[in-house]
Amino acid sequence: MSITTSTSHSASSTATLSQRLSAAIGASILGACLVYFAGFSHIEAVHNAAHDTRHSAAFPCH
Amino acid sequence: MIKRIAQTAGFTGLLAALLLTLLQSLWVAPLILQAETYEKPPATTEVTHEHAGAAAHPHDAEAWEPEDGWQRVLSTTGGNLVVAVGFALMLAGLYTLRAPTRTVQGLLWGLAGYATFVLAPTLGLPPELPGTAAADLTLRQSWWIGTAASTAAGIALIVFGRNWLLKVLGVAILAVPHVIGAPQPQVHSMLAPEALETQFKIASQLTNVAFWLALGLISAWLFRRHRDDRYPA
Secondary structure (H helix, E strand, O other): OOOOOOOOHHHHOOOOHHHHHHHHHHHHHHHHHHHHHHHHOOOHHHHHHOHHHHHHOOOOOO | OHHHHHHHHHHHHHHHHHHHHHHHHHHHHHHHHHHHHHHOOOOOOOOOOOOOOOOOOOOOOOOOOOOOOHHHHHHHHHHHHHHHHHHHHHHHHHHOOOOOOOOOHHHHHHHHHHHHHHHHHHHHOOOOOOOEOOOOHHHHHHHHHHHHHHHHHHHHHHHHOOOHHHHHHHHHHHHHHHHHOOOOOOOOOEOOOHHHHHHHHHHHHHHHHHHHHHHHHHHHHHHHHOOHHHOOO
């Protein structure tokens, strides 16, 4: 009587391509904003705080 | 999925930033401090970070600046953390499209990150010690960002392109910023001795290689650990 019907279980739990694409783009944009804030911001205090980070990472500084 | 990205990026950024801070404190930061002694001669007063470009502006005296010592190390650690989490977010985001099948593949992602964000930009704008003459900051930042973007696109086309035409296009895109050329100062000059600058370039490159390899490896490892499908709904 028992019929194997649980094979589609794992397939249905994976996200669709558009969901994955929007997550990837969202994460990349957020990441780029963080890098921009610490590494490229023209705010003087931020520049001073992350000064050595910028020089070490070879970001344009000064 | 979003939780998986956040967890991967957060822990990867934390671990890679700690490694970066350690390497910097041992090798890179002492060179920066040494260069700054040439930049701030004891006799004169405010000669900090003079631009050789057209728009020379003295730094705002009011702006906060960490004091040398623990304050400076702490704020550099903070800067490293923000940058590392940012890069890790990009990697984790890309993993949702192209999940690494083995943890070792993270090394390849790390190498690609190093090529994109360090190697390609430094071909035109080498790592600089404080007190080195350079072109206008905004121009250099724009070139840097354009170079990173085109290198990322170029590598993606070369690696994932299905036919040779796309791969050739990738190589072409890779070359574009270097054909245009990085903005250069009218007169090259530096306050620190050249030997110090050379040492700094090596220290910066090797530190960044280590940082990116760690970032790639740790992120791939964590991303595979936090697999959603282990807990089917």
